[in-house]
Amino acid sequence: MVGSETLSDFSLVRGGPFQRLERGLRGGEPRRSSLFALVLALGCWGPLVLLAWMQGGDAPRLLLRDLQVHGELLLSLPVLVASGPYIDSRLGAAARQFLRADLVGERGRGALEALARRCTRWCDSAGVELVLLGLVIAFAWLTSPDPSRAWQVSSGGQPSLAGGWYLCVALPLMRFLVLRWLWRGVVWSVFLLRVSRLPLRLAFTHPDQSGGLGFLAVCQASFAPVVFAVAVPVASYSFRVNAAAITEAPLDYVMPQVLYAVLACLAVFAPLACFFRPLVVAKRRGDPWFSAVAAHHSCEFEDRWFQKKPEVPALGAPDFSSLADLGSSFMVARKMKMFPWDQRGLLAVAAAGLAPLVILLMVDRQFLAVVNQLRQSVS
Structure with a gap:
């Protein structure tokens, strides 16, 4: 059974500007991740309801009947944020298991540690998150309000107050979180691919x-x-x-x-x-x-x-x-x-x-x- 300081710090979740911002807002306490996720979800959903109420007419009633919006902001968004520590602990334990169970011998130990450092840097890259953020903003710029969802459109055919908040703030944040998890999944897949090419001792x-x-x-x-x-x-x-x-x-x-x-x-x-x-x-x-x-x-x-x-x-x-x-x-x-x-x-x-x-x-x-x-x- 072999330990490793590099693999003990292995994480595909704790890096990146958004994660550092989250960690700063919740005081660095992992136990507050769920609370931060709830506050973030309410911070996106609450102004949406308030703007729909200010808009008047049928907008509040139509918004409350739109289950897709409530599902995205009150379920998907907090789950994407709050599940980070749990998934991070599982991925870290799996990476360390290759050494703990002697699946990677002495010849491949150095390569495994170098691979872990490289993958951690990829997920800690500010450039990657800026690219993801740019994609989200570009997609939001090209997205038009859905006429079938009347609360998104004002009388002049332009996005309403609630529609503008949803299309420019809430939905892009949701998409950014999904893309960030997709990037982490790609990095983890690359990690597994490179590990499979090391000299493994499979029983x-x-x-x-x-x-x-x-x-x-x-x-x-x-x-x-x-x-x-x-x-x-x-x-x-x-x-x-x-x-x-x-x-x-x-x-x-x-x-x-x-x-x-x-x-x-x-x-x-x-x-x-x-x-x-x-x-x-x-x-x-x-x-x-x-x-x-x-x-x-x-x-x-x-x-x-x-x-x-x-x-x-x-x-x-x-x-x-x-x-x-x-x-x-x-x-x-x-x-x-x-x-x-x-x-x-x-x-x-x-x-x-x-x-x-x-x-x-x-x-x-x-x-x-x-x-x-x-x-x-x-x-």
């Missing part, structure tokens, strides 16, 4: 049936809060556009969210595919060795108990227990996965992608109706 007899890499599936599942945060506006938009199809054509309403959940699972677990080759090499190397050990052990067992007459009684003899343990280990080795995925992690990410859909259907009292119609469609 094909490891009980996790992934050569000792089973912890990576649990780590990837920690991105479920981000998947949920992005799923909220996707479900809300589908709910707003296809509201009439919920009872008439439920598949037209449900399938976009199901497609999103599938794509989210692929995006989250796809980086683990880079370990396919090291796992194949470990299995090909280990199968003949373990098969030879098993054959030698089985031959000695047969010679002792079938060809000769042992003096010890069969009941309680350690030979039988040894043979059973060897058989169990051999079956574990034979079931070794070529892709370090985990069923529970996959279900967690899929559930995060589908959860907003279930919430909206329950709020609209259409959950059971949609389930029954989907059952009839399938049958």
